[in-house]
Amino acid sequence: MKLTNAEISDILRKISFLLELEMDNDDNKTNLNFKNRAYIRAADQIDNLPLSIESLYRERGINGLLQIPSIGKAISSKIEEYIKTGKIEYYEILKSKYPIKIDDFLSLEGIGPKTLRVIIDRLPVRNLSDLERAAKEGKLNEITGISKKKEEKILKRIELHNIGKKRHLLGDIYPLVKQIEEYLKNMESASMVTAVGSFRRMKETIGDIDFLVVSDNPDSIINSFVNMPEVKEILSKGGTKAFINFNNGLDSDLLVVPKESYGAALQYFTGSKEHGIALRRLAQSKELRLNEWGLFDIKSDQKISGESEEHLYNALGLEWIPPEMRENKGEIEMARKGSKEWQEKMKRLLKYGDIKGDLQVHSNNTDGKMSIEEMAYFAMTNFDLDYIAITDHTKSLRIARGLDEQQLLDQAHKIQEFNDSIKNGTFFVDLNESNEEKPLGRKTSRNDKERRRSERNLRDFRILSSAEVNILSDGSLDIPNNILDKLDIVGAAIHTNFSQPIEVQTSRLIKAAQNPSVDIIFHPTGRIINKREGHPVDIPKLMTIAKETNTILEIDSHYNRLDLRDEYIRTAVQNDVKLVIDSDAHHPFHYAFLEFGIGQARRGWAKRDDILNTLPVKELLEKLK
DNA sequence: GCCGTTTTCGGCCCGACTGTTTTCAGTCG
Numbered sequence: 001m002k003l004t005n006a007e008i009s010d011i012l013r014k015i016s017f018l019l020e021l022e023m024d025n026d027d028n029k030t031n032l033n034f035k036n037r038a039y040i041r042a043a044d045q046i047d048n049l050p051l052s053i054e055s056l057y058r059e060r061g062i063n064g065l066l067q068i069p070s071i072g073k074a075i076s077s078k079i080e081e082y083i084k085t086g087k088i089e090y091y092e093i094l095k096s097k098y099p100i101k102i103d104d105f106l107s108l109e110g111i112g113p114k115t116l117r118v119i120i121d122r123l124p125v126r127n128l129s130d131l132e133r134a135a136k137e138g139k140l141n142e143i144t145g146i147s148k149k150k151e152e153k154i155l156k157r158i159e160l161h162n163i164g165k166k167r168h169l170l171g172d173i174y175p176l177v178k179q180i181e182e183y184l185k186n187m188e189s190a191s192m193v194t195a196v197g198s199f200r201r202m203k204e205t206i207g208d209i210d211f212l213v214v215s216d217n218p219d220s221i222i223n224s225f226v227n228m229p230e231v232k233e234i235l236s237k238g239g240t241k242a243f244i245n246f247n248n249g250l251d252s253d254l255l256v257v258p259k260e261s262y263g264a265a266l267q268y269f270t271g272s273k274e275h276g277i278a279l280r281r282l283a284q285s286k287e288l289r290l291n292e293w294g295l296f297d298i299k300s301d302q303k304i305s306g307e308s309e310e311h312l313y314n315a316l317g318l319e320w321i322p323p324e325m326r327e328n329k330g331e332i333e334m335a336r337k338g339s340k341e342w343q344e345k346m347k348r349l350l351k352y353g354d355i356k357g358d359l360q361v362h363s364n365n366t367d368g369k370m371s372i373e374e375m376a377y378f379a380m381t382n383f384d385l386d387y388i389a390i391t392d393h394t395k396s397l398r399i400a401r402g403l404d405e406q407q408l409l410d411q412a413h414k415i416q417e418f419n420d421s422i423k424n425g426t427f428f429v430d431l432n433e434s435n436e437e438k439p440l441g442r443k444t445s446r447n448d449k450e451r452r453r454s455e456r457n458l459r460d461f462r463i464l465s466s467a468e469v470n471i472l473s474d475g476s477l478d479i480p481n482n483i484l485d486k487l488d489i490v491g492a493a494i495h496t497n498f499s500q501p502i503e504v505q506t507s508r509l510i511k512a513a514q515n516p517s518v519d520i521i522f523h524p525t526g527r528i529i530n531k532r533e534g535h536p537v538d539i540p541k542l543m544t545i546a547k548e549t550n551t552i553l554e555i556d557s558h559y560n561r562l563d564l565r566d567e568y569i570r571t572a573v574q575n576d577v578k579l580v581i582d583s584d585a586h587h588p589f590h591y592a593f594l595e596f597g598i599g600q601a602r603r604g605w606a607k608r609d610d611i612l613n614t615l616p617v618k619e620l621l622e623k624l625k
Numbered sequence: 626g627c628c629g630t631t632t633t634c635g636g637c638c639c640g641a642c643t644g645t646t647t648t649c650a651g652t653c654g
Contacts (some may be wrong), residue, residue: 042626070626071626075627111652113649153643237642243653279638280639535634
């Protein structure tokens with residue numbers, strides 16, 4: 001049985017929780033407080049680890065574990081014990097003192113260990129339903145320190161908890177974020193509105209939605225916010241902050257600050273938590289104090305910075321760091337002011353709007369929703385792309401009505417005719433009843449100036465003949481090479497037999513990469529976020545082969561895939577493996593997904609030259625095998 | 626329990642909101 005990182009971080013969090021429960025009996029209260037925080041820090045690190053902690057231990061022993069920040073002698077030996085025996089003695093002892101269902105209370109918001117301790121000391125409460133019953137019967141109120149009001153609040157939190165909370169996909173919440181942003185922007189007293197938090201960092205999943213508003217009249221903003229029709233529950237509301245729960249189960253934070261604190265609030269509220277903590281420690285080491293209102297000199301209490309984020313970073317001795325990179329994974333050390341390495345990196349960092357073509361596009365010849373002509377038309381007009389590759393599925397993927405050899409050749413021929421008509425200006429698309437819906441996401445680049453549309457000649461647009469060839473269980477393809485070689489570019493992907501062991505899956509992909517006809521491996525891990533983990537792949541090994549064989553790995557931008565994920569992109573970039581960013585469009589609106597892929601690529605510190613479809617089509621084709 | 630370009634001991638990010646506290650602890654992000 002393979003041990004997951006989540007299993008280990010989970011048990012560390014439970015240890016921390018139990019230590020906190022224990023705290024009021026302990027004389028050495030402060031020290032214990034720091035001890036439980038150490039367990040949380042270690043758990044956070046493990047959750048963010050891009051590799052399996054068990055494999056790390058098996059390969060490099062306890063020294064491998066000690067390499068992880070925030071994991072020292074004590075915690076590493078506990079992890080070792082867990083890997084070897086499936087148990088941690090220290091945890092078992094703690095647990096035996098408090099025979100409660102820790103999971104229930106750990107995930108319940110609003111009640112921490114202190115409150116829980118008081119309750120379980122007085123009442124036979126052992127799990128969430130015990131607590132709910134006690135609250136309904138008014139038993140909690142009988143405990144001194146718990147008012148009727150607090151009892152009601154506990155019931156509400158249990159109700160919210162039972163609805164279930166999981167992280168939402170970036171693409172799923174995008175429309176709601178835009179809608180709320182619009183709503184807030186329309187308020188007279190709001191001079192600036194920004195969606196912040198993990199949304200601004202383009203994280204693949206979002207826990208709750210955070211908004212920052214600049215205003216001289218916080219009360220009116222906060223009141224309008226909590227009174228929106230989408231709001232189910234006001235969880236808290238003060239003079240500068242509000243915290244609510246939407247009807248659809250999402251939580252949302254609002255922070256209102258004056259203009260002179262905008263930069264500091266933006267930094268604070270964008271996170272990540274780890275990045276923020278590291279910045280505040282850095283400030284501390286310089287005799288400064290950083291909070292959401294600004295950067296202050298500790299001694300004189302003078303404000304040094306706060307209105308602009310860039311100035312704030314500079315005042316800390318750093319260059320500005322793009323939100324996508326704020327994870328405390330080396331960016332702060334590298335961004336020291338004046339660092340040539342950092343400046344070079346920033347100059348070359350991939351930008352929104354850098355993608356010139358989309359190399360995974362489906363048509364209604366298989367499972368897409370529109371014709372090749374329509375997909376091309378929207379790509380060139382609405383999304384400013386210079387080329388697309390039509391990558392319909394191939395014959396063994398029956399469910400998508402995959403194309404056989406002859407159909408592929410016919411399609412390639414048709415594409416050639418379209419290209420000719422585009423070139424001579426006779427290309428014409430009869431748009432059948434166009435959809436009323438609006439495209440999801442931003443149509444154009446968000447931080448680049450004017451787009452290239454005006455300078456661009458639509459007659460240079462090019463459709464590439466291609467396919468998403470199915471990789472069979474033995475790593476061979478379902479279309480022979482002599483056919484594939486007649487296409488402009490070839491992508492290959494796994495769609496079946498997901499549950500083979502890692503060695504088998506990896507060798508399947510390696511065999512495909514070694515095939516001279518395969519240019520790109522599409523969605524290399526096959527994951528669907530929150531739904532399936534995908535097939536296990538030895539990523540470092542695949543990267544080595546990709547580099548050797550000049551095979552490109554794809555970043556599939558569909559927001560339920562985002563495959564490769566950010567950490568793997570960073571590994572690819574470090575190893576000089578070439579990448580492309582594709583939308584996997586099955587409808588023209590899906591071209592907007594490219595934005596999500598670019599966000600992930602920036603989270604993986606990708607440079608423009610790591611991503612081959614930032615190149616004009618001619619140069620791209622020259623780089624292929 | 627972890628960590629170290631002034632430290633192997635003595636620190637550990639910071640502030641808002643809530644409740645019942647008459648000056649602060651608990652919880653959260």
